[in-house]
Amino acid sequence: MxxxxxxxxxxxxxxxxxxxxxxxxxxxxxxxxxxxxxxxxxxxxxxxxxxxxxxxxxxxxxxxxxxxxxxxxxxxxxxxxxxxxxxxxxxxxxxxxxxxxxxxxxxxxxxxxxxxxxxxxxxxxxxxxxxxxxxTAGSFGNLVFKQVYYAGSDPLEGALFRDQFIEIHNNSSETEYLDGLYIMSAYGNNNPDRDEFVQPNGQFDWNQSIGMPSTIDANEDYIYTRWLYQIPGSGQEYPLEPGESVVIAQTAVNHKAPFEGNDGDVIEVEDPSLTVDLSDADFEVYLGDELDRPLASDLDNPSVPNMIPYYIFGTDLIMDTSGRAGYAMFRSDTPADELPRYPSPISREIRDNTTTYIQVPTDLVIDAVQVQPAPNDQVPPDLQDALDAGFAFVPGGRFSSNSIIRKEGRQLGDRTVLQDTNNSSDDFTSLDRAEPRIDAPQN
Ligand SMILES: [Ca+2]
Ligand SMILES: [Ca+2]
Ligand SMILES: [Ca+2]
Structure with a gap:
């Protein structure tokens, strides 16, 4: 035993x-x-x-x-x-x-x-x-984001974030008039660990925002502005031919060369190859007349038309250099300053200084792209699947001089049609060095 x-x-x-x-x-x-x-x-x-x-x-x-x-x-x-x-x-x-x-x-x-x-x-x-x-099938617009250079370039040797730009392409067979086109970055929750006032995917639950009507689906049917600018023009001032693109610069100067900032100091660049020449951009953002203390690099190039500011974030056309953002373009018969505005759901009382965000119906969106820091480092997406079921990213991360760029879909005669399946994981790739108006890479 x-x-x-x-x-x-x-x-x-x-x-x-x-x-x-x-x-x-x-x-x-x-x-x-x-x-x-x-x-x-x-x-x-x-x-x-x-x-x-x-x-x-x-x-x-x-x-x-x-x-x-x-x-x-x-x-x-x-x-x-x-x-x-x-x-x-x-x-x-x-x-x-x-x-x-x-x-x-x-x-x-x-x-x-x-x-x-x-x-x-x-x-x-x-x-x-x-x-x-x-x-779900989103709509497919005649205009698409072709390139977004949000990462910026080396803070010491390059141009930091002042060289950011967005390129928009006419993907249709007709002339598109850019007059009145709105461009926005979407505002959303960037903290993956937040557990209050969020949806299951971690994005804000806007239905819980103070004042939000209970009759609408505030999460599925709308996006909210982090910043919002509009292309000027009275209707037919800015035609864009099929297969052509325009560049919207944060500031339309040649960032490869030194220039004098609005405070009188020279803004240097050590390695011009890290950055871009935006002196011939088609549009730029200039906030010198809007802000008490403008960004030193925010010059007004007189030969480049200025975007109309509707919702300013920071001191210029500032894109998140880490890639925690969604971008969208839309048209609206209702002027953007007459669209409703709501606080983020984490604001639990409304004071004079409570930030409110313009609510944009997703129905109006022509094209959109979700950006993420990296596939293994994601924040809750700002855009719904119908707008973008995937995301784009730059492998080098912030200040890498990398941009995201849409791939060529097909060639119709002289015209390049860019790939748009509303899934940026498939539709976009990246450039080692951002370059305005470069040919789209083949798939
Ligand atoms: Ca500027
Ligand atoms: Ca200008
Ligand atoms: Ca699209």
Missing amino acids: TNRLPFSCSAFVLLVCSSLLLAACDSPTGVEPVDVELEVRFSQEYGGEPATGAEVTLINVESQESYDDTVNDNGLISFQDLPAGSYDVEASLTYTSSEFQDRFGTLPESDEVSFNASQRTVQIAEGVELPALEL
């Missing part, structure tokens, strides 16, 4: 050891593999039916390892043996116009219609049920 106890103990220990060893073999990181099943369907607007044939990609945020498959006839898709962890989930489906007509009964305006859905940084673990993905 006394002998049996030690024996059975060691057998027990052996058994536990071998199953630990087996588990360790399956998954070297010690994380148990997980099976997940996902439902993918069209949004209610498109009938809510199973989205058979949609491609689904799961990207492990930590390792950037990706897993993809196609949705079956029941609208389901399953993945086996995934390492537990945080994932980006993306679904997409493109119909030709005749496939779209067969399915939905109407002929779309474009040759193709792309549907997208995404969920960012979703935790996948044993027993976790993922919400269904709902595919």
Whole structure:
């Protein structure tokens, strides 16, 4: 009797050891593999039916390892043996116009219609049920963001952020008049750890903002301005031909050369190759007449028309150099200063100095691009899937001289059509050095 106890103990220990060893073999990181099943369907607007044939990609945020498959006839898709962890989930489906007509009964305006859905940084673990993905097709504008140079260049050797610019391209076959076009950066929550007044994806729950009407969907149907500028003109002053682009500069000077700031000091640049010449930009932002203490580099180039400021952030056309932003362009019959404004949901009382943000209907948006610091370092997205189901980023991060640039979609004669599926993860790549009006890279 006394002998049996030690024996059975060691057998027990052996058994536990071998199953630990087996588990360790399956998954070297010690994380148990997980099976997940996902439902993918069209949004209610498109009938809510199973989205058979949609491609689904799961990207492990930590390792950037990706897993993809196609949705079956029941609208389901399953993945086996995934390492537990945080994932980006993306679904997409493109119909030709005749496939779209067969399915939905109407002929779309474009040759193709792309549907997208995404969920960012979703935790996948044993027993976790993922919400269904709902595919939606945003609209596809005649004008698109071609290049956004938000990162800026080296603070010591380059031009810091004063050389930022945005390039807009006419993706259509008709002349587009830029007069009255609004350009904005969206305001949102950049703190992934915030747990109050946010939606499940971490973005602000604007429905909780003080004064928000309960009759609207403040999260799905609107975006909110971090800054907002408008191209001037009375209607037909600024034509843009098909396949051509314009550059909107923070400040339209040659940043590759020294220049005198508005405080009389010379602004130097040590390594001109890190920055850009924006002296022939098509538009610029100039806030010298708006601010008591303008930015030293904010000069007014008399030969470059100034954007009309509607909502100023900082001291110039300032883009987040880390890439925590969404950008959108829109047109509105209601002037932007007559659109409603609301405080962020974290403002719990309204005082004279409470910041309010202009509320822009997503229906008005012509094109948009979500930017992120990096695939493994994301903030809650400012833009809904219908505007941008993915994101663009620059590999070098802030002050890297990198820009994001939309890829060439196809060439129609002389005209370059840029790729726009409303998924910037696919549509954009990056340039090592930003360069205004450079040809779009081929896909
Ligand atoms: Ca400026
Ligand atoms: Ca000017
Ligand atoms: Ca788009």
